[in-house]
Amino acid sequence: MTGTVRLGVVLLCHADLGMAARLARIWADGGARVAIHVDAKVAAARLAGMRDALKDCDRIIFSRRHRCSWGRFSLVRATQDAAAELLRQFPDTTHVYLASGACLPLRPVSDLVAYLGADPDRDHIESVSTHDVGWTVGGLNEERFSLFFPFDWKKHRWLFDRFVEWQRRRGIRRRMPGGLSPHLGSQWWCLTARTLRAILEDPQRPEFDRFFRFAWIPDESYFQTLVRRHSTHVESWSLTMAKFDHTGRPYLLYDDHIPMLAESRCFVARKVWPGASRLLAHFPLPDDGHPQVDPPQPARISRIINQTVRRRVLGRPGLYMQSRFPRKDAENGKTSAPYAVLQGPGDIFHGFEDWLRRHLSCDVHGHLLGPEGAEFAGRSRTGPGAISSDPQIRDRDPQGFLTSLIRITNRMQVFQFGPRDNQALNWFMATDPNAHMLVVTGAWKLPLLHSRMPFDDVRRVFAQLQRIELGHLDVLNSVWVRARLHQYDLGEFLMNPRPILQDFMLQIDPHSVPVTTLPAMRDLTGLDQMLRKLRNSGLRPRLTGEDLPPIELLTNERAAAE
Amino acid sequence: MRNLGAHPIKGRLRLRVERQRLIGRAIRRRRALRSVSNRTGLIASGDILCFVTLRDERVRLPWFLDYYRALGVRHFLMVDNASTDGSTDWLRSQPDVSLWWTNHSYKGSRFGMDWINWLLLRxxxxxxxxTVDPDEFLVYPHCNQRPLAALTSWLDSTGRRSFPAMLLDMYPKGPVEDAICAExxxxxxxxRWFDPANYSIQKNDHFGNLWIQGGPRTRAFFTQDPLAGPALNKIPLVKWHWRYAYVSSTHMxxxxxxxxxxDEDGGEQISGCLLHAKFLSSFAAKSVEEMDRRQHYGNSQEYRAYHAGLHRGVQxxxxxxxEYDGWQQLEDLGLISRGNWA
Incomplete structure (x- = not known):
């Protein structure tokens, strides 16, 4: 059944009266009666200008002015007075829509009238019980009603906070009058005149008003609570699209939102940036005489705004830039994608890097953190993203170097690592779940074995590298490790190199080429003699494995693999 | 005011003294500026202002002014450091430019910042x-669709007082000498090319700012001493108060x-970029002159390095x-962010 709808609008204005006047005219031209409340803080001259601009509209009235401040009862008082005045001057009004001077009607007013007419007894007001969590931003939920809030949050923040703390300590709990159950919701609603009259003319209203005067943000709870007392047909959603960010500030709408807003089919949207002239000229859509009654579909615009909030609060993982520089352990993802670090195999096999590259669909680099500079694949002077291979530049901000490299490339990054390299990222990589690490301890001894350096030098370098690797192992064996770590000592690895490499490669790249042949291994002859000599010179060689198996055994395994 | 509570009283007092010294210095140096055309009476409340120091930039100026006029800058306050190429006369004829002239030392006035601090204060x-140079062009999220006033009113509404914009060096494909840009x-x-990822970041605990280095200059000109490369972090857009002062260029x-x-908690704040149109054919000539004047940062070390580089025909x-393709590209690369400005 379609009844006759005569729409009234209460318009709350406090800034930019020019735009407010323009919006009032849009409502009035669409056939609605408009009661305007202008904040008493606005200078009389500006109000006179607005009255002057609207004097030809006999459907627009101005209500008694109050000084309004955010979060206080004055806003409710202003709404009550304006609504009462509207109902008094236009007693045949059937529905009242509460809007602000920055709420822009997107569809013709006739659409809204037709939509309301389809079910004329329904009250469109978001009204959520406070027992359901998650409405508010920043703490106060049920306490909005159970404590006193005599101080202005914006002007007297310190007093506000202290007073709340004091009441909490004293265990103060206000009781709601008249069996009301607290509800919250968007401050913008559309009520039937019957319900609105019942709220305004309730014999207990002085008692309710006294209660809400000291509640917190009553404009989001007064009508939302009382409507449950007087109406049985609550459609609990707002016809005004209003989104808030993580701090509770409303989102502003600009010219580039036009397509998205048109698609949303919302009746009214807020809050419009006053300078968005194209947006203001585009909406409301022209009335073509055929009112559409399809409901609003704000899902897409909500999703986009939620994504932005997410970006503001959580950020993009692995991004370090001028306006996102997370402190340690607050990164929300240390790196943006998985990467692999191989420590040891490069020292054991000749040409391991090229061999690995042939088997994986990844970017395989040399020692990215090497002392002579970053060994990018192909050994170019500038790597992906024009990152310089210069060691000084890299070591200025090694973490930035690695995270930028991982973020700028599309393929997985694989690189070699060892105790000769810059160790600044040991903790970073070990605690990063994106890191896949294959560590063969003591593998660095093989290049040393073939270095043909004098024994004194070998001993010195050996001691140094061993100390560095032991330090690294302290990190890798700590309880903080989040990397996917595969750790072997040299003896263990040499017993079974093929399955170990195969497992690791399958883990980082499920489509890797199966390992059939291994690259040529460095000659191990002389290793045990070198270790014995080092031991006898007073050094204690570690990290090779307690019992390095006999060389012959290893050589057989290698022959089998080949 | 994050972290300020954690900053010890002694450090805060030291910063306060430093700030007062900078402001005092700016007030003393005001006499170096001679007013050429003062149209500051035209400035209305709420106007966005642009502050520039320049020398011999006649060819660049028309596009510079038009770019910022289109973004919604209402008035330009410019200091001409003894130009000889007609910049002075041309700027004098512009209706929205107030011009001051000086032949004092650029270096002696902390690379022009004393003059700018004075004009900002006044x-x-x-x-x-x-506050930008004539070769810096601001790009911010949604800049193709929303004027600068939309950004500043949004910053106002969120209680922000400053907006960061990292310097992004733009360069041609091919030798710099061949990149001729007409008036x-x-x-x-x-x-129209830039480096997407080679930037290093360090935090400066004293001033609280991030110190960003890298880009093509470090890669090509500072290979010998990369740590001496120029800083790229800038905070060019500020809701000014007379108590504020720029410390070193607009870096901090x-x-x-x-x-x-x-943001240090993992989130992203809003930020933009200053596209830096330095590497054009005019640059080679300038680097010879600036090398002799030694009026730039670190005895024009930058220019000397460039000069050596350009002689070798470095690309x-x-x-x-x-290749530059708008602010969305910069955001995807993670050079800028829209924060929560949807």
Missing amino acids: HGCGHWCL GQNPFEVA LLPRGLNLVY LWCSESR
Whole structure:
């Protein structure tokens, strides 16, 4: 059944009266009666200008002015007075829509009238019980009603906070009058005149008003609570699209939102940036005489705004830039994608890097953190993203170097690592779940074995590298490790190199080429003699494995693999 | 005002003294400026202002002014450091430019910042003020669709007082000497390439700002001493108050809270970029002159390095360079962010 709808609008204005006047005219031209409340803080001259601009509209009235401040009862008082005045001057009004001077009607007013007419007894007001969590931003939920809030949050923040703390300590709990159950919701609603009259003319209203005067943000709870007392047909959603960010500030709408807003089919949207002239000229859509009654579909615009909030609060993982520089352990993802670090195999096999590259669909680099500079694949002077291979530049901000490299490339990054390299990222990589690490301890001894350096030098370098690797192992064996770590000592690895490499490669790249042949291994002859000599010179060689198996055994395994 | 509580009283007092010294210095140096055309009476409340120091930039100026006029800058306050190429006369004829002239030392006035601090102190209070060089062009999220006033009013509504914009060096494909930009031409039609990822960041605990280095200059000119490369972090857009002062170029300012333009809890704040149209054919000639004048940072070390580089015919372009394609591209690359400005 379609009844006759005569729409009234209460318009709350406090800034930019020019735009407010323009919006009032849009409502009035669409056939609605408009009661305007202008904040008493606005200078009389500006109000006179607005009255002057609207004097030809006999459907627009101005209500008694109050000084309004955010979060206080004055806003409710202003709404009550304006609504009462509207109902008094236009007693045949059937529905009242509460809007602000920055709420822009997107569809013709006739659409809204037709939509309301389809079910004329329904009250469109978001009204959520406070027992359901998650409405508010920043703490106060049920306490909005159970404590006193005599101080202005914006002007007297310190007093506000202290007073709340004091009441909490004293265990103060206000009781709601008249069996009301607290509800919250968007401050913008559309009520039937019957319900609105019942709220305004309730014999207990002085008692309710006294209660809400000291509640917190009553404009989001007064009508939302009382409507449950007087109406049985609550459609609990707002016809005004209003989104808030993580701090509770409303989102502003600009010219580039036009397509998205048109698609949303919302009746009214807020809050419009006053300078968005194209947006203001585009909406409301022209009335073509055929009112559409399809409901609003704000899902897409909500999703986009939620994504932005997410970006503001959580950020993009692995991004370090001028306006996102997370402190340690607050990164929300240390790196943006998985990467692999191989420590040891490069020292054991000749040409391991090229061999690995042939088997994986990844970017395989040399020692990215090497002392002579970053060994990018192909050994170019500038790597992906024009990152310089210069060691000084890299070591200025090694973490930035690695995270930028991982973020700028599309393929997985694989690189070699060892105790000769810059160790600044040991903790970073070990605690990063994106890191896949294959560590063969003591593998660095093989290049040393073939270095043909004098024994004194070998001993010195050996001691140094061993100390560095032991330090690294302290990190890798700590309880903080989040990397996917595969750790072997040299003896263990040499017993079974093929399955170990195969497992690791399958883990980082499920489509890797199966390992059939291994690259040529460095000659191990002389290793045990070198270790014995080092031991006898007073050094204690570690990290090779307690019992390095006999060389012959290893050589057989290698022959089998080949 | 994040972290300020954690900053010890002694450090805060030291910063306060430093700020007062900078302001005092700016007031003393005001006599160096001679007013050429003062139209500051035209400035209305709420106007966005642009502050510039320049020398011999006649060819660049028309496009520069038009670019910022289109974004919504209402008045330009410019200091002409003894130009000889007609910049003075041309600027004098512009209706929205107030011009001061000086032949004092650029270096002696902390690379022009004393003059700018004075003009900001005198005319910037209560306005959003953009301080840039004539070869720096601001790009911010949604800049193709929303004027600068939309950004500043949004910053106002979220309680922000400063807006960061990292310097992004743009360069041509091919030798810099061949990249000729005609008067009134968009320099980024010629120099339209940039480095997408090679930037290093360190935190400066004293001033609280981030210190960003890298880009093509470090890669090509500072290979011998990369740590001496120029700083790229800038905070060019500030809602000015007479108590504020720029410390070193627009890299950082005091009070310290204005430098905290980044999120440390993992989130992203809003930020933009200053596209830097430095590497054009005019640059080679300039580097010879500036090398002799030694009026730039670190005895014009930058210019000397460039000069040596350019003589060898160095190209800044490399196969990993990206071609500029609007702010969305910069956001995807993670060079700028829209924060929660949807």
